Amino acid sequence: MRKLIIAGNWKMFKTILEAIDLANGLKRNLFDVTTIDIVICPAFTSLAEVYEVISGSNLQLGAQDMHWEEQGAFTGGVSGLMVKDAGADFVILGHSERRIYFGETSQSVNKKIKAALKFNLTPIVCVGENLSQREENRTFEVIKQQLEECLDAIEKEEARKLVIAYEPVWAIGTGKTALPKQAQEVHKYIRSLLVKFYDEDLAGNLRIQYGGSVKPENIFQLISEEDIDGALVGGASLDAELFTSIVRNSLKVGK
Ligand code: 13P
Helix, strand or coil: CCCEEEEEECCCCCCHHHHHHHHHHHHHHHCCCCCEEEEEECCHHHHHHHHHHHCCCCEEEEECCCECCCCCCCCCCCEHHHHHHCCCCEEEECCHHHHHHHCCCHHHHHHHHHHHHHCCCEEEEEECCCHHHHHCCCHHHHHHHHHHHHCCCCCHHHHCCCEEEECCHHHCCCCCCCCHHHHHHHHHHHHHHHHHHCCHHHHHHCEEEEECCCCCCCHHHHHHCCCCCEEEECHHHHCHHHHHHHHHHHHCCCC
8 A cells, every 4th residue: 555645846936934824824724634645845945944834743844856965065055964954854856847957867866866865865756758758759768767867776675765756847837737547657657667677566665646737626536546646746736725625635535
């Protein structure tokens, strides 16, 4: 049995006060939900303050990126040690926006995964094809290469601590959600790769989230699919009521 995991990626939104407000709203709305892991990922500047709000509650904290070094002369960098210190237990790594706008590669993601695990952070490792790759029928090839490179030299005992997020780039912030069957097809493929890289046991237990225009209206159908174990939500996670509805509608699936 894989416990569902719904995460909110707040991206570069919310001042500290706004973040505190949103965290308070979610804490109030979702206090009774124990069967789903709920993770919120504010910007670095709000991590510690949001931690103060949700500490002791059923909500968990994640960062949106980190550097692979523990400390050093890396102006603008924030390390795994630092995000852990701020209260995070999760970290999103390899998000397509980091890949597109900040030169993130699967090789740097690989280094970050290893560093995150060292600090007891659960990496949420993002993979996904862009529109032209999908149109050229290269989706599986792209996902395979990303996963192979991201997971390079990561042993099974370490890999079992990961969460994978499948986020087709063409579905992010566009309002175009992958059809549940389209997403399921890729999730199933990712699981088959995990069997190949590791084994059935690990593949059967690792959680694979879907991300890309997830809303209260489409979450039920998405996570009704066998291999979809939750969601990584962008835009709709910025609104307490919408994110609450996403979590509540997920409960109805009864996974
Ligand atoms: P949207 O939900 O806004 O499409 O963003 C998805 C995403 O990038 C989550 O990480």
